Amino acid sequence: MAVLTVKNLAKTFNVGTAKASRVLDDISFDVRGGTFVSIVGPSGCGKSTLLNIISGVEEHTSGDISLTSDSGGPARMGYVFQDPRLLPWRSVMKNMMYVQNDRSEPTVARCRKYLDMVGLTKNADFFPGQLSGGMQQRVGIARAFAVEPDLLLMDEPFSHLDAITARGLRAQLQDIWAQSKKTVVFVTHDVVEAVELSDRIIVLQPGGRIYEDITIDLPRPRRQTDPTVATLQAEVLGRLEAMKALSRTASEVAA
Amino acid sequence: MSTTMAPVKARRSTTEKEQETPAWQKRLTSDRAARIAALLSFFLFWVLISWLFLRVPGPIEVVQRLVDEFSRGEVFGNFGKTLYRFGVGVALATVVGIAIGVVMGLSQLGRAFFESPVLVGLSIPAIIWSFLTVMWFGFGDLSPIVTTFLTSVPFVIVNVAQGVRGVSRDLRDMSTTYNVPLSRRIKDLVLPAVTGYVAAGVRFAIIIGWNGVLLAEWFGGGGGVGYRARWWYDANRFGGFAAWVVLFVGFIVLLDRFVLDRMIQRAFRWRDASA
Ligand SMILES: Nc1ncnc2c1ncn2[C@@H]1O[C@H](COP(=O)(O)OP(=O)(O)O)[C@@H](O)[C@H]1O
Ligand SMILES: [Mg+2]
Numbered sequence: 001m002a003v004l005t006v007k008n009l010a011k012t013f014n015v016g017t018a019k020a021s022r023v024l025d026d027i028s029f030d031v032r033g034g035t036f037v038s039i040v041g042p043s044g045c046g047k048s049t050l051l052n053i054i055s056g057v058e059e060h061t062s063g064d065i066s067l068t069s070d071s072g073g074p075a076r077m078g079y080v081f082q083d084p085r086l087l088p089w090r091s092v093m094k095n096m097m098y099v100q101n102d103r104s105e106p107t108v109a110r111c112r113k114y115l116d117m118v119g120l121t122k123n124a125d126f127f128p129g130q131l132s133g134g135m136q137q138r139v140g141i142a143r144a145f146a147v148e149p150d151l152l153l154m155d156e157p158f159s160h161l162d163a164i165t166a167r168g169l170r171a172q173l174q175d176i177w178a179q180s181k182k183t184v185v186f187v188t189h190d191v192v193e194a195v196e197l198s199d200r201i202i203v204l205q206p207g208g209r210i211y212e213d214i215t216i217d218l219p220r221p222r223r224q225t226d227p228t229v230a231t232l233q234a235e236v237l238g239r240l241e242a243m244k245a246l247s248r249t250a251s252e253v254a255a
Numbered sequence: 256m257s258t259t260m261a262p263v264k265a266r267r268s269t270t271e272k273e274q275e276t277p278a279w280q281k282r283l284t285s286d287r288a289a290r291i292a293a294l295l296s297f298f299l300f301w302v303l304i305s306w307l308f309l310r311v312p313g314p315i316e317v318v319q320r321l322v323d324e325f326s327r328g329e330v331f332g333n334f335g336k337t338l339y340r341f342g343v344g345v346a347l348a349t350v351v352g353i354a355i356g357v358v359m360g361l362s363q364l365g366r367a368f369f370e371s372p373v374l375v376g377l378s379i380p381a382i383i384w385s386f387l388t389v390m391w392f393g394f395g396d397l398s399p400i401v402t403t404f405l406t407s408v409p410f411v412i413v414n415v416a417q418g419v420r421g422v423s424r425d426l427r428d429m430s431t432t433y434n435v436p437l438s439r440r441i442k443d444l445v446l447p448a449v450t451g452y453v454a455a456g457v458r459f460a461i462i463i464g465w466n467g468v469l470l471a472e473w474f475g476g477g478g479g480v481g482y483r484a485r486w487w488y489d490a491n492r493f494g495g496f497a498a499w500v501v502l503f504v505g506f507i508v509l510l511d512r513f514v515l516d517r518m519i520q521r522a523f524r525w526r527d528a529s530a
Contacts, residue, residue: 055432079432085425089447089525098443099433127525147433 002030002068003075003151003183004054009063011049011208023049024208027063031151033070036177036184038194041204041211042244047187048082050204051153054185055079069150078144078182080154084136086128093124096143114142117176134165141169145176154186158193167224170196174221191240195233196222203240211243312494320487320498329483334502337480340396341468344403348460351404352411353453357445359412360419369412376409381463385470399471399479406467407460414459418452419445450522458515465507 011024023046031037039047052058054065055077067075086095096111097103115121118138120131128136137157144152158166170193177184177197188194194201198216205211214236222229267275282288298314305313312320324330358365359373384405388398422445430440446453472481480503487495 052428057428057431077432077434079429081425081429083425085429087426087443087447090443094443098439099430099435127528129525130528153432 003033004031004068004185005064005066006030006054007064009050009053009065010061011046011053011058012061015061022208024053024060026209027204029202029210029213031183031185033183034181035199036186036197038186038188038198038201039204040188040191040194040201040240042206043189045204045206046208047189047204048155051079051155051185051187054151055153067151075150076147078147078149078152080137080140080144080152080157082156082159084128084133084140086136086139088128091125091127092120092131092139095128095139096146099143099147101147110148111142111146114146114176115139117145117179118142118172134161134169137161138169138172141173141176145180145182149182152182152184154184156188159188159190171221171223173197178220191237192233195236196224196229201236203243205243206247212239214239310493312497316494317497317501320492320494321502324483324495324498330502333479333483334506336396336478337399337468337472337503340399340472340479341403341465344400344468345407345457345460345464347400347404348408348411348464349453349457352408352456352460353415353446355408356412356415356449356456357419357441359416360422360449361445366416373409373412376405377413379405381406381466381470384467385474388471389474394475394477396477398475398477399468399481402467402471403464404467407464410459410463411453411456414452414456415449418449422448447522450519454515454519454522458511461507461511461515465503469503 007028009024009027010022012020012022014020027050039050041047049058053060054067067077069075086092087098090098092115093111096115097108100107100111112121112124115124118141120135120138120142123131123135128139131139137160141157144154158169161169174197186194186197191201195216195218201212201214201216202210203212203214216232218229218232224230302313305311305316355369355373359369360366381402384402385398388401388405392398392401426444426448427440430444435444468479469481469484472479473485476482480499484496484499487493487499
């Protein structure tokens with residue numbers, strides 16, 4: 001069943017003013033429950049805007065979005081941002097509890113479980129400022145999983161980290177995802193990362209349209225060292241380069 | 256003939272500078288020395304003025320009057336009264352000020368509603384409120400309490416509202432995506448973020464508020480520090496008047512130094528832990 005359905009979605013910033021700019025033009029896709037979908041596209045093509053619209057932080061100009069939860073109630077969302085976005089004056093554990101619906105014993109246990117999964121059990125009482133950037137980002141990931149979301153949104157969660165830390169966290173994310181099978185929409189500008197993590201890649205092109213929808217049919221867990229992964233990464237990268245070249249000539253023709 | 260030149264050092268390290276500075280110089284240029292110098296020059300200025308003008312009581316006279324008041328048993332009763340009125344007024348101003356400040360900071364509508372009344376409140380001096388409250392409530396505790404409250408609450412509101420508007424957009428968006436209920440957002444996000452502004456607001460409330468309490472007591476006549484100061488003033492004995500002023504100012508300074516400062520440091524523990 002589709003957890004998320006997006007239909008003819010469009011977004012124009014500053015409607016009706018001289019600064020009006022259309023960021024998303026006509027976006028339609030749906031995401032089935034339990035799948036990991038990546039949205040890939042060059043910087044500035046509207047990926048974050050799309051996620052913010054799905055999460056409800058940003059309003060859309062036209063089109064439809066529908067979210068379904070398994071329980072039939074309002075869909076629960078988790079969001080991992082580019083930066084950790086933790087309350088600096090609350091401990092790690094209190095940050096986890098801040099976004100929970102209730103303070104019950106099972107909720108606390110669930111928070112502990114996910115903190116354990118990202119390897120931060122010992123740091124539960126630390127303030128965010130006492131952790132490294134990578135550790136803070138792991139808290140952000142644990143927090144998102146711990147709400148048991150119907151839909152988990154991630155916006156370039158590893159792009160601010162150094163390469164080695166990012167690789168470690170990607171592996172960790174694969175493990176956690178394999179255990180929880182959450183529905184994930186993952187935004188990145190990094191094709192290599194997308195191929196490693198996703199069941200499906202939606203390629204956005206500048207101007208806010210979907211360029212391509214690619215199914216990634218590779219066994220898990222996927223490791224960078226696996227040649228079949230590397231081959232597919234190279235192939236998808238090639239297609240994206242072709243798209244960039246195409247949109248470049250298009251804008252030259254228009255100019 | 257050969258001359259050898261000693262190499263010229265471009266810059267000295269901090270360790271070298273540290274070692275070369277004599278101890279007396281370090282002590283003289285410390286923050287503490289500056290504070291003591293300020294106190295000392297104020298004191299000298301006071302002594303000088305009291306010599307030049309007969310009607311200005313000198314330090315010795317003030318201390319004598321203070322001792323007299325203590326021995327008469329006037330101090331604790333009156334001081335306690337004032338403290339009670341002042342404390343209730345400032346506490347009310349803090350609670351109400353935070354509440355209205357949060358509303359003004361969070362809601363456009365709230366801001367539109369409260370902006371003008373707060374502006375008017377800011378511009379009305381304590382002396383006007385003290386006249387009005389004595390007219391309204393007579394000579395009891397209520398006039399000084401209400402005067403303290405009314406003179407100080409706008410300062411708390413303005414500070415808190417400004418702080419709330421500055422709360423990180425990113426953290427607010429995060430709370431929205433996770434559907435965090437409003438009460439928890441205020442408790443865990445807004446209030447900790449505005450601690451510094453609340454502290455600044457309460458400081459203002461205390462400094463402005465004590466004008467209010469003393470003036471209301473001055474005109475009210477229901478006892479207290481202001482009442483006692485006026486009593487000496489009317490008796491043309493400025494030493495007694497000054498003694499009470501010194502007592503209360505000293506109390507406010509100590510309160511700020513040892514209670515407020517400590518509380519602010521406690522609220523910012525997370526910052527020290529992170530450093
Ligand atoms: N609040 C806003 N007002 C006006 N323009 C915006 C706003 N937010 C984003 N944009 C514009 O929308 C475009 C897409 O931004 P974004 O979604 O952040 O891109 P991406 O995440 O793909 O890098 C950019 O050109 C950006 O300048
Ligand atoms: Mg982005």
